Amino acid sequence: MARNQLQVLNALDQAKTQWYHFTAIVIAGMGFFTDAYDLFCISLVTKLLGRIYYHVDGAAKPGTLPPNVSAAVNGVAFCGTLAGQLFFGWLGDKMGRKRVYGMTLMLMVICSIASGLSFGSTPKGVVATLCFFRFWLGFGIGGDYPLSATIMSEYANKKTRGAFIAAVFAMQGFGILAGGMVAIIISAAFKAKYPAPAYKINAAASTVAQADFVWRLVLMFGALPAALTYYWRMKMPETARYTALVAKNAKQAASDMSKVLQVEIVAEQEKVENITEDSSNSFGLFSKEFLRRHGLHLLGTTSTWFLLDIAFYSQNLFQKDIFSAIGWIPAAETMNAIEEVYRIARAQTLIALCSTVPGYWFTVAFIDRMGRFAIQFMGFFFMTVFMFALAIPYHHWALKENRIGFVIMYSLTFFFANFGPNATTFVVPAEIFPARLRSTCHGISAASGKAGAIVGAFGFLYAAQPTDKTKTDAGYPPGIGVRYSLVMLGVINFFGMVFTLLVPESKGKSLEEMSGENEEENENVTELEQQAGYNNRTVPV
Template sequence: MSSNNLAVLNALDTARTQWYHVTAIVIAGMGFFTDAYDLFCISTISKLLGRLYYYDPSSKKPGKLPHNVNNFVIGVALVGTLTGQLVFGWLGDKLGRKKVYGVTLILMVICAICSGLSFGSSAQSEPEADFMWRIVLMIGALPALLTYYWRMKMPETGRYTAIIEGNAKQAAIDMGRVLEIEIQADQDKLAQFKSANNYSLFSKEFFHRHGLHLIGTATTWFLLDIAFYSQNLTQKDIFPTMGLTNKDVEVSALREVFETSRAMFVIALLGTFPGYWFTVVFIESIGRFYIQLVGFFMMSVFMLIMGFKYEYLRQEEHKWVFAALYGLTFFFANFGPNSTTFVLPAELFPTRLRSTCHAISAASGKAGAMIGAFGVQSYTLDEDVNKIKRAMKFLAFTNMLGFACTFLVTETKGRSLEEISGEDGGVENESQRAANHQ
């Protein structure tokens, strides 16, 4: 570890794991949970809204959202997420992580409650289901509210207070209190530290140090989300084919929501959760770089198989093979780029620009999600088998592009954030980068 680093930063890197770290993990996890809940419940809500508000008694068929309305409902969520990531990511570097996180959580609470109070009536249909979609949306306010309470009890991050606010003394006090150790302020050393890293996002210095990193984190997240959101947003249509749910004409609206939720739980339990926990176990030994490479490659393999063998796999006698391939795709998404594309932007960039660069990367992901939702989903809307096969092959190709773009980022395991970003006085060169991949 470099001697040029501030004492408070060295303390953060070398501190033993204690309650502060557990609390920080829970707060970050609850933030991800709230975001994921609000975003992915939309696919089930949109199905339910169609059955409630577009039901025609004369047709004796379940109602369905018109294509343009469905796109609007899903599009609002994705556009709002993309815009919010860019705006609040930038504000996070300007106003502080704690303050901006608090503001976003309060907005999420207010909007979740208000969305559940939207006007509407479904008196031709099932009144219980009208209450259900409102309750589902309003429940999203609860984790956001709990997260706000716990985040406000914690101080601003030590790195932000010291490096961006320029108050090494306050950072030492805050981190010393939560880590239960005494930390030297290093106020005199701070000026030298800051002057060595005084460059903007659009400077030649940033491009020299981190230009390829930003291109790499943005492109890989973009390409991942094309495939990932194509699968997630169409789960409600794929599950009947896999035999995990009944056709919507056979069940009530409430029963359909239950069956879809149950099927999503099964996929999460067998594919998504294990993938995440494999990442937790192996990320420090294998490293972010190789986990991302393997994840992209295996996703591409399984999607290619489904693309070539779709007609064979959708037959009743092969439905569990289809389910296994589908689950393995999610496993390697999470034991792969769906984990590492979150991690790498949080580690590669300097403190002053970390939130902004992470926001740019995440927003690129949501741009990919829009292509998945409005491009791939719209292309396969008529459920034409040949179109679905071509779409799966296309998604396999995007994953291989993600595999290639991973080589634009570098391994970060085993190093401090200042060492990774070069803030401690070191500048990573190509030979160092190659060594980190060994």
Template sequence: MSAVHKVDNEDLNERRRAALAKIDNAEFGWFHIRACLVAGVGFFTDAYDLFAINLVTPMLGMIYYGGTLPSDLDLGIKVAASAGTFLGQVGFGYLADRLGRKRMYGIELMIIIVATLGQSLSGHGVSLSLPASLIIWRVIVGIGIGGDYPLSAVITSEFATTNRRGAMMAAVFAMQGFGYLTTGIVALILLAAFKDSIMANPANLDYVWRILIGFGCIPACVAIYFRLTIPETPRYVLDVENNVNRAEHDVSVVLKENRNHLQSDDDSEKVLANPSIVRGSSSDFIAYFSKWQNFKVLFGTAVAWFCLDTAFYGIGLNNSFILSSINFSSVKGDDWSTCWNAAVGQTIIVLMGSLPGYWVTVFTVERLGRVRIQLLGFFMSAVLFAILGFAYNQIRNYSIALFIVLFSLTQFFQNFGPNATTFIIPGEVFPTRYRSTGHGIAAGCGKLGAIIAQVGFTQIKDKNGTNASIPQLLEIFALFMLIGLFVTFLIPETKGKTLEELSNEDDFASPTYSHNNALDEQK
């Protein structure tokens, strides 16, 4: 058993600050790039699996129901992944704080791989129909996807340098855009390959949707080894495992320093505990978040994410209905052309709006700040949804191209705005012992918004005729964007601040000591 060594408290606090300073002020290098790529591949897979269903459900209706999938089944299949994602975000968020980031990282990808294969191989049975089987598998895949949110966000933020943390987290999240785009591209390739057989018999769309879903396994399989071998974050080792020796050793390994002047590998195995460390517990959790300055941050991030996802998934999982309502995708009597146009429409919207929005955030988040981008995104999304909602028929009748441009702009300002920042900020503003839990709670509230939006969209869109109430839904989404705008004022700006400065705790800070001072002393 490792021996626990006691050293002067102030010395331990100085060593803690020095280790954190090295991480915060490190030169951007290959390790940071690798961390972004490993986390980013997961988000590519997440978006692919979530949004591929947008193109799959119309195919299921054509194959098995002679036209359109019944609304209750369409709702069940689409909302299942969001329900699973909620469970995964909250559950994995808690477990990553309790058991460690490294121990949980990779498990969520294993779940995604198994459940994705399960979806693509689902079939009718005596006791279980195909839609029921898909719903079950999509709940499971959602759990895996949900786990990726707090784990990837927290691991990226805890390894990142202070002045590039926002850009690194935004780059990880931006891989969603490529996943979303790839669903449309893969669908187009498959539809082109199977065109003749589908034209002869629409039932051959069965090949297309199964391959389209199953393709989502490939990127997850590529990333799983790297996730399983990523080191534990030094902040977790310092502030939760409470092992100063191990943290110093891990920092030197990550930054590829010469460790001779620090300690030997044998020394790193000795547990050097800091009695000043606050241990995470249910009572401490309540005490921390019972303070208004801390609770308002959790409340603000959670409600902002709820408002964002209400519109983002209400729209994102129903693009085919909206494109059909403006007579862009639906071709009467031609199932292949209807599917083709839906895939083209989704690809155009992603290329014009979503993908540019993600990457504008990556390149501006460190200059403009998180809060300013979130306020801008919510404001512009509210304006655009209001225009599309109140002038829906006029715009549609005047020009379909204009409608698609405006609709794409809503996607742009959601991604150059709250869709990115609601992911970034919760990974920065909570103390290490609750960082993953806090992120999971905020993200879970977002998925509650997605579930409510999906149920509401299905119940309202056909209220006065097929797709007739979509304008009213767009107006509702505009209202949610305004609510998100107002709660953003509860959230602190995180640009240029260390994670310890943002946690609203003293964190052993001294008025005469800074991270930069600690770094200078090590030199």
């Protein structure tokens, strides 16, 4: 039997779209703008790092990062992100969303600047310092995932909640776009001011000393948007759902939301205590009751995010290799270092502008009409179709006259990733779990996704190498090639469709309806189980 909803929570659920909704989207979204910028900008400058620090004097070809170094530079931030998602997700449920929110942002600002200032007397020293700071940068980024999603879900009304959470995540698209644009501007400026003197004679060896500033400036720029939003993030009040249902302070929740919604809200302390003290709502994460109610839900959110991120991040990280394979980016030895950064950034910016960003906003527009399940299933389906459509006739697409078609098809996989599971896997975990475990469960789901990103960053870095060792970059072992990498990604997306069947639909329902926090104790629990303390055998988180 449904219990009467708290007035403060009902007011939030029924509130019309107001200015504070858009303020919350911008404040939380700028964190995601920074997250995406910091995570993806490294792929723009990876080849530049190889040219600067691993070039052999007199060699005709430019230097490249050794496989283990390249994997570390590309993937270490994901390792930090995974750890940060678990830690800050748990901390957000223990200390409150707002108190932890500022910590993650400051960590991102400090480590973005520190990454650009990476020092060392040897190439290994510089790269080791860079990896150290990017790990902690990722740690801060990781905290933003569960906190931003949870805060936005708890502030939103139930009618347009999906669109608001998706809009926060859609700022990731602008972050990816900004990374490419910043790299284009910086590389173009340096190319104009410091032209390589030997460009036409030996482009591979013509890396001007000033090129070292390019990658540092690109990485450091990520601190700016995070720093600009710190003040506003600290002014946000704690969410009413945390204050009422977790901290059990009905008066403070009513006071905070009265100011936000500009309506009079009555504090209902007695009702809060009844809800929070009910044994049916006191189970922990590692309890049988959680397993019974939400076990399959958590399996659904973790598995789909894991599979999605293998495909999504591997696509982003080796798209420069795909562009090279189809001839869209010339061979490295035909251009100097800064020119290469410019061309890679231009290609990735075009993909982001034409497919990535529109895909996110299609999700924002349709998620509360179509529902989370339909969009996620559709996205995985079309990603599977387009991956196989690229992979099976791969040699057809590799022909010069068909390369534009390849790029269009490749762009469509990004479009349906973002008008699909890349957005919905972020939205759903913020809606279906109880308030006291919401941030933790979102952190676990997101961490599973980053485990997939690590597989994509490390595994496909090797897998996408040509099968013939003579055609690989120096130091890279033969891989299975781009074609079979795309086949593997198609299979992964197919399994994403299968596990989507475990994810519940939350469209139009309140958070308490989805989590069961406004229901009476389950009447199906037997008297024997009650006497045995069934509902009390929990392990608190």
